[in-house]
Amino acid sequence: MGIAQRLKPDYFYRKNYRGIMKTSLFKVIMPLGILASIFVYSCTKEDDTEDEIKTEKVDAATVVASSANDAKSGGVYKGTLIGSTGSLKVVLVGDTKVAYMVFDGVSRTLTTTDLGSWASGQAVTNATFTSGDWKVVFSVSAAGTNPVISITVPGHTVAVAILKEQSSSLTKSYEGTFTTGTTSSNFNFVLKGDTSLTGMLKTTDNKIVNFKGSVVSNKITVTTNSGTGVITATGTVSGDVATGTFKEAGTINNVKYEVAGSWTAKKAL
Numbered sequence: 001m002g003i004a005q006r007l008k009p010d011y012f013y014r015k016n017y018r019g020i021m022k023t024s025l026f027k028v029i030m031p032l033g034i035l036a037s038i039f040v041y042s043c044t045k046e047d048d049t050e051d052e053i054k055t056e057k058v059d060a061a062t063v064v065a066s067s068a069n070d071a072k073s074g075g076v077y078k079g080t081l082i083g084s085t086g087s088l089k090v091v092l093v094g095d096t097k098v099a100y101m102v103f104d105g106v107s108r109t110l111t112t113t114d115l116g117s118w119a120s121g122q123a124v125t126n127a128t129f130t131s132g133d134w135k136v137v138f139s140v141s142a143a144g145t146n147p148v149i150s151i152t153v154p155g156h157t158v159a160v161a162i163l164k165e166q167s168s169s170l171t172k173s174y175e176g177t178f179t180t181g182t183t184s185s186n187f188n189f190v191l192k193g194d195t196s197l198t199g200m201l202k203t204t205d206n207k208i209v210n211f212k213g214s215v216v217s218n219k220i221t222v223t224t225n226s227g228t229g230v231i232t233a234t235g236t237v238s239g240d241v242a243t244g245t246f247k248e249a250g251t252i253n254n255v256k257y258e259v260a261g262s263w264t265a266k267k268a269l
Contacts, residue, residue, distance in 0.1 A: 074120025176265025
């Protein structure tokens, strides 16, 4: 069933069916001068320590791929999430084996005990990363191809699109929305350099439509089948922002329909 068939009647229209029918398609006494100097120095040292701790906490979010892992299971994998919305980064580099995740504006670093004897170049099978009640289960081949991931966040059904980052083709996760009429919903994707992308959009009745596309000179092109029609989206990447338009055209119960709108997304990870 296509997007247009599932979304609310306010936002899509079917041609040749009683005119236009709208439907529903990420806070000792010393001189005073000497005492003040000691106080400032002390505060500075404390602030430096806090900055160092913060830096350690976000290492997983800032590390990038290296050529040593381009053809191995180790390295960096980035994903985008829908259900609500978020981004994910799986880091398997040296002794660092974590999943850094941002979901609905909350960030956590999930850790695992499943990869103690693992080395890059060996397959990963159902490695479980956890932080509190969040869970990520990750698998990938020895060569770093076909990553598979599932995510558990209580109260949400989370869909994931993920790609492996290459040293010559860094990967970026974008979170955004598509809009048609007065309704909008999630439009998220992962961009791999100036080559390709994979992503998902979520209809207003919570159905997920997956898509893949190409990127050439910062120009995005997506074509995918919705089940009842064809969705085409085009757009442009400019720094950390991407914008564009989309349309879907197809047939439901022998009646042709068409829906169009715009989309916008911002780099999240």
